[in-house]
Amino acid sequence: MKFIYLIFLCLLAQAAFAQDYSDKITLVIHGGAGTITRVNMTPEKETAYREVLNTALRNGYSVLQKGGTSVQAVEAAIMVMEDSPLFNAGKGAVFTNEGKNELDAAIMEGKTLKAGAMAGVTTIKNPIRGAIAVMEKSPHVMMAGKGADQFAKEQGLQIVDPSYFYTEARFKALQKAKEQEKIELDHSENKKEIKKVSKTGYVEEEELIFTEGKKFGTVGCVALDKFGNLAAGTSTGGMTNKKYGRIGDAPIIGAGTYANNTTCAVSATGHGEFFIRSVVAYDISSLMEYKGLSLQDAANAVVMKKLVERGGEGGVIALDRNGNIAMPFNSEGMYRGFIKSDGKSQVMIYKDEK
Ligand code: ASP
Secondary structure (H helix, E strand, O other): OOHHHHHHHHHHEEEOOOOOHHOEEEEEEEEEEOOOHHHHHHHHHHHHHHHHHHHHHHHHHHHOOOOOOHHHHHHHHHHHHOOOOOOOOOOOOEEEOOOOOOEEEEEEEEEOOOOOEEEEEEEEEOHHHHHHHHHOOOOOOOEEHHHHHHHHHOOOOEEEEEEOOHHHHHHHHHHHHHHHHHHHHHHHOOOHHHOOOOOOOOOOOHHOOOOOOOOEEEEEEEEOOOOOOOEEEEEEOOOOOEOOOOOOOOOOOOOEEEEOOOOOOEEEEEHHHHHOOHHHHHHHHHHHHOOOOOHHHHHHHHHHHHHHHOOOOOOEEEEOOOOOOOEEOOOOOOEEEEEEEOOEEEEEEOOOOO
């Protein structure tokens, strides 16, 4: 009896001392970085992008407001962008060299450091849900290809025919990339001519493979819930004209996606090969953990310095437990937005928007 009484007292004390983060709940999203300029945009397209980004923010935030977890909020926000053909995730994903859509996604929970990822899946309507199922319903962290599709089906997730992901715009982009590739191959004596070596000696040879005006339409979300828990999620079709089986940074924990309550939550977008080699998301977290850098300084050091020196184009969204936000990108633009507990919310596309 005494023992039960003691446990009851402990639980009571825990509840009393648990910090309430209701006044800090925050949600940040991105819809990809790249050559996004006003010149390349029509007013109609811009309005459409802003509308979907706003809906994603609202849907994710309402989960947080209702007391949901950061993982649930990330799921809600990302699903809006996966379902929109405007973004390179879910419906509207880019095409591989073989003319297929192979999708990657990941989720990570900052409290438990649990994570789940799916790579190269072709039939899951919302790959972010697949990643969450891997985290919550399996003993694994990453599943790929047919097995991952099978697992999602067994978990009762919505399965679609691969043709669901088709959009004309993305298919045309593949044709354009292939034409360009052919021209480049024909006009350069060999690959070496296109290879550029950056200051740090990194070889930028991927130029040749992924030429599509350098648009990275991956989507991502980071969130802080009222329990003070961070989460990060990313979902993508990868890069136009990617080779069969190519997997980018998005589903790789520490590269394109990472969350840790003691530091931050990060979701990246950009040229995946560079983000993998630079272990971008974990590097930002580590700079905070080991060097005591602020979120903004850590994110800037990696995206605006290291990645730039190595030739890696793209950006990140990052969030810490105090509700601080960083959204650096070294490309022309990045679809992005945030919403905070004080009601302040903003959607941005171009570099000059602050
Ligand atoms: N990072 C993604 C990848 O390399 C592409 C993107 O951000 O759009 O697969």
